[in-house]
Amino acid sequence: MSTTRTTRERILDVAEELFAERGIGETSLRALTRTAGVNLASVHYHFGSKEALLDAVIERRARPFNELRLKQLDRLEASGNPADVDAILRAFFLPAFRSQEGLGTRRTLLRRLIARIHAQPAEQREELLRRHTSEVNSRFVTALRGALPTLPGDEVADRFRLALGAMLHVFAGNFELDEVPGYPGRALDEAILEQLVSFAAAGLRAPARRGPVR
Amino acid sequence: MSTTRTTRERILDVAEELFAERGIGETSLRALTRTAGVNLASVHYHFGSKEALLDAVIERRARPFNELRLKQLDRLEASGNPADVDAILRAFFLPAFRSQEGLGTRRTLLRRLIARIHAQPAEQREELLRRHTSEVNSRFVTALRGALPTLPGDEVADRFRLALGAMLHVFAGNFELDEVPGYPGRALDEAILEQLVSFAAAGLRAPARRGPVR
DNA sequence: GTCTATAGCATGATAGAC
DNA sequence: GTCTATCATGCTATAGAC
Numbered sequence A, B: 001m002s003t004t005r006t007t008r009e010r011i012l013d014v015a016e017e018l019f020a021e022r023g024i025g026e027t028s029l030r031a032l033t034r035t036a037g038v039n040l041a042s043v044h045y046h047f048g049s050k051e052a053l054l055d056a057v058i059e060r061r062a063r064p065f066n067e068l069r070l071k072q073l074d075r076l077e078a079s080g081n082p083a084d085v086d087a088i089l090r091a092f093f094l095p096a097f098r099s100q101e102g103l104g105t106r107r108t109l110l111r112r113l114i115a116r117i118h119a120q121p122a123e124q125r126e127e128l129l130r131r132h133t134s135e136v137n138s139r140f141v142t143a144l145r146g147a148l149p150t151l152p153g154d155e156v157a158d159r160f161r162l163a164l165g166a167m168l169h170v171f172a173g174n175f176e177l178d179e180v181p182g183y184p185g186r187a188l189d190e191a192i193l194e195q196l197v198s199f200a201a202a203g204l205r206a207p208a209r210r211g212p213v214r
Numbered sequence C: 001g002t003c004t005a006t007a008g009c010a011t012g013a014t015a016g017a018c
Numbered sequence D: 001g002t003c004t005a006t007c008a009t010g011c012t013a014t015a016g017a018c
Helices: A007-022 A029-036 A040-046 A050-078 A085-096 A107-118 A122-147 A153-174 A189-205 B007-022 B029-036 B040-046 B050-078 B085-096 B107-118 B122-147 B153-174 B189-205
Strands: none
Touching: A007 A029, A007 A040, A007 A050, A007 A107, A029 A040, A050 A085, A050 A107, A050 A122, A085 A107, A085 A122, A085 A153, A085 A189, A107 A122, A107 A153, A122 A153, A153 A189, A153 B153, A153 B189, A189 B153, A189 B189, B007 B029, B007 B040, B007 B050, B007 B107, B029 B040, B050 B085, B050 B107, B050 B122, B085 B107, B085 B122, B085 B153, B085 B189, B107 B122, B107 B153, B122 B153, B153 B189
């Protein structure tokens, strides 16, 4: 086994770190290549542009991430009770909290990166997200519709997005960092996952509205 | 009534628009002053720096925003049932959906701006949010603790943050723009508010966990 | 594939005339 | 208070030697 990472790999690793920690727009190719110990021009040689580099960074992680999500969902649907909202959401959130092989100990980093991508300028974000998440999201919304037959399909999709928002807020680091003054909160990954699951599942199971109030 | 806005006011108005629509880092002072029809140097004359301008933009809106929130909460606590989780959350979310005088028809803009601020680089954000939101957030967490006496205080604060995340995802525009493919969703302000309230309230009322699972 | 050097442009900030 | 002109610095991207 070679311990020698290629220039390409070193760029990808450092890009992942800096994009996640400092932000994407805030990370210059100069700082990136300096940290990685490679030449400035090598980014353009290997990837073509900063934007294409970002896409490569995402691509590398999104694949196993989404595969794990779908594997969990398949397993659930093959099991006895596919209508368990908690279990569906847990399958969706899980890869960010429990590492698969290959992802290493970079969960915190990946969560931040995902949050960063969602905070990108509209044009880039739309494109990136559609490419890397839309299929999986559709599968999960379909599963949730099956589990919540009395709730209008539109509302299932809307509530799924609200759950996504809660997830992203956790991913952005607001559980380690932000504290509502006077009420500090701290928890480990598994505990946070379960908090997120029970919150979002309860939200999804809320009674259907009867139309706009007032 | 004078229709002549001062240079200072024109800068504030345009900054609010462009920061919200294009992003803060993405908005140059050159583009800003060009749009406002004022001189580039006037930003530094009136505000001192771009960062100080952002703070002034927030300051102007945060005050009535937070006052409305607290007024609603006071009213609720004076009423018969201060333990209504839905009502507490509605009081918190309301100013973003129902305009007060002075805020005009800029609700969509303000929601986006709030989302942008939360997506800022850590240092700036911490400072800004602590200054403009932490007191109000504390009051609402306290109210929620009163309404949910069986839930540990830490968990109330954590769930309030999750609710905040859902709110911010809406504010970022993900209800008008993003669509889970195949499940389009559209709704007006009041309807979105009620969706958010019922989702978040159900999440907060979810049964307490018995400790980390597994 | 990797390097140096630089083009080409944008930015926030400021000095100083009016 | 408002203007022009400019400083100093940053950036992505690329040309071309090795």
